[in-house]
Amino acid sequence: MKILSISEILKIKNIKKFKNKNIIIIGWIKTQRHSKIGISFIDINDGSCINNIQIIIKKNIKNYSKIIKLTSGCSIKIKGLIIKNKKKKNYEINANHIKILGNIKNPKKYPLSPKYHSLEFLRKISHLRPRTTLFGAITRIRNTFIFNLHKYLQKKKFLLINTPIITSLDTEGHSKMFVVKYNNNNFFNKKSYLSVSGQLNLESYVCSLSKVYNIGPIFRAENSNTKKHLSEFWMLETELAFCKLKEIINLSKNILSYCSKKILKNNKKDIYHLMNLNNLNNINHIKNIIKKKFIEIDYYEIINILKKEKIFKKNNIKWGINISTEYEKFLTEKYFKSALIIKNYPKNIKPFYMKINKDKKTVSCIDIIFPNIGEIIGGSLRENKINKLDKNIKRNKLNKEKYNWYRDLRKYGTIPHGGFGLGIERFIMYITKIKNIRDVIPFPKYPNYSNF
């Protein structure tokens, strides 16, 4: 007898095939209701989709007295017949046999009672929160997103390169990095860190394989206790040979559009559940991405817009400043009401590896800023001329020796190239409307918290 998942059962088109055929289904109890006349209705879920399925249990089942004592969270194995509930237009299971797999001895001590739990509380029980409808939905969306990032890039012939986690180099130049040790010794014979980006390593592969990417974990030792920062998060990084900034922009837009479409197709019910929790009756924020509604604008134009706004202190806004969270919010949520692609930032506020434009003041780069979230993507062309790269290294006060291997890529058969990094969790926040980044990664790590 085959075990069927709830998702498989709900997709059955011809119910006649299952007439008088017992199937097995296994899951965890969500809710239960026992009628006085000796019929129990138990809703179970198995994680295969957001839907529960109702199990109908009559009192002639031999362990009925035990079954009616089961509570939310208990796991059971059901043998029974699939029947159609014509009123509700869905399937139910008429149970013939029930095996109790996992009981909960003291339901009052079970941290996940059927009552409402705050997200803060659930974070402390990250090992149990996937049992909630909410975290089931987030997990399935995250799964669809990451797999389709792979799928899209594979279709476009990008090669997956697993860049190193332990490294002796700082990609961004001046990052706060975690140190890796063993028994207080330098196991690696030199100071070693957790990587803040695999970009430089990807660049070494793009200089012979033309199209490469990685999806991997990234670490920042910043003491940021915000809703948008984690100490450990996942990033897609791409590198593309022989490209112009326009191709980086197009690749960014296309991949977000493709994945959003797939999420909407594969996880429609998960999405609508999340929208309901936010009292939203539309999914325009996702449709906009699918339709590639981004406003492309230059950094200097952004500065001119901000200068004209009376709500900001005029003196603070001048060419050369960082576009702070406050300004990002204003631009994406009030002024443009759209995701923005901001191009050509001043070179002094961007890392050493970016290609300087002909104006000698700006770099050929983009930040993609989303409403309610902030930066989702950062990308650029990379400086591919050795003399210019060396100037950038000097200007950024970096140790040239340390970047010797990276410099080799420019000394030997250099090519124009570029790429972008995409914050996986940030985009899932945007799609799901979840407000704290700690809730869109299975086991969040942040200052003072490395449990699990």
Place this chain on the structure above:
Amino acid sequence: MKILSISEILKIKNIKKFKNKNIIIIGWIKTQRHSKIGISFIDINDGSCINNIQIIIKKNIKNYSKIIKLTSGCSIKIKGLIIKNKKKKNYEINANHIKILGNIKNPKKYPLSPKYHSLEFLRKISHLRPRTTLFGAITRIRNTFIFNLHKYLQKKKFLLINTPIITSLDTEGHSKMFVVKYNNNNFFNKKSYLSVSGQLNLESYVCSLSKVYNIGPIFRAENSNTKKHLSEFWMLETELAFCKLKEIINLSKNILSYCSKKILKNNKKDIYHLMNLNNLNNINHIKNIIKKKFIEIDYYEIINILKKEKIFKKNNIKWGINISTEYEKFLTEKYFKSALIIKNYPKNIKPFYMKINKDKKTVSCIDIIFPNIGEIIGGSLRENKINKLDKNIKRNKLNKEKYNWYRDLRKYGTIPHGGFGLGIERFIMYITKIKNIRDVIPFPKYPNYSNF
């Protein structure tokens, strides 16, 4: 004008479509030959496949004098016509225009001369080795393997769960783990490590989502300077609810078979290149995996076989010992000449989380051992009863408190489940016949070496 990759050009079926149509192709020079009558033949590669394509350049091209000075490794952009070489039955490019993108000023200093380089030497220039034919091939095979692990599991409705890298828990019980710090402070407020396995975290998700997996980096701080160990490597981990050991075995066999088939389909030329380097004229080792030729055998039977062998010291072999590398080699390469699935090891040589069999002496587990490589997969059913798990924790002298969250999974709605871990690099070694694990990962990390 479109940039075409070599792979795209070689797949052209109807060459007439490209008659008189200039295309652009970009790549790195592999070899060059200049005839006295003023024609140059330059082979370039762009990483899209193992094949080079020949560019024919006549002396009437304006920068011809510079072109004939180019050396192996320089990058060029070619505009030209695709023509068919009827003798060689392949395509070539008749160049109309060539742009030199990246020169090599001092070819004598370029570490990758066209001569033979040892793998040891290439490891020291891990940033340049993807430019060799060998590392191009390994990279494309690795890409096909990992993507198809995802693809197979997604087809089977497994959900991807990114388990944490930074952790406060030791999965295996007594592993050597790297410590993560920031500025010598405990950034996380408790001792934190790099994970040796995401299994326990996956188990928390399998206990509501039924089928889960991760592909991620794993760390071991062991001072092992062998050809089969890395300090940082990649692992597939799966967890499957409601399963028996037989299903773990089948899933292992099916996924290796599926991926091997895909590698043979997508990377045939890469594979044959690697076989040539090993003077091998067959790919039976891959075909055996595709055909799922594994010998399934119990641990106690293995001990009985070893006892009968005169080459081993009899006294050393008794029920309860670890099956050492020496024995593994004998079994897979001499006695069975096959990959082995060894089942039901003694509980005392396996971790605390494994399910003890009815005999109370062995655990319900498998090790899959490959000829020339050793262990590729380790899997087991997990102990799902809280009282038995607690006994195992005690017997293994572990701190019960530390495993409280893991114990919760057994206290609340427990289910029978199990899974396996697959060493990504080990399997790539098997497929490619590469003998040192440091050569099948982009940037290897091992004791005293964390460069790049």
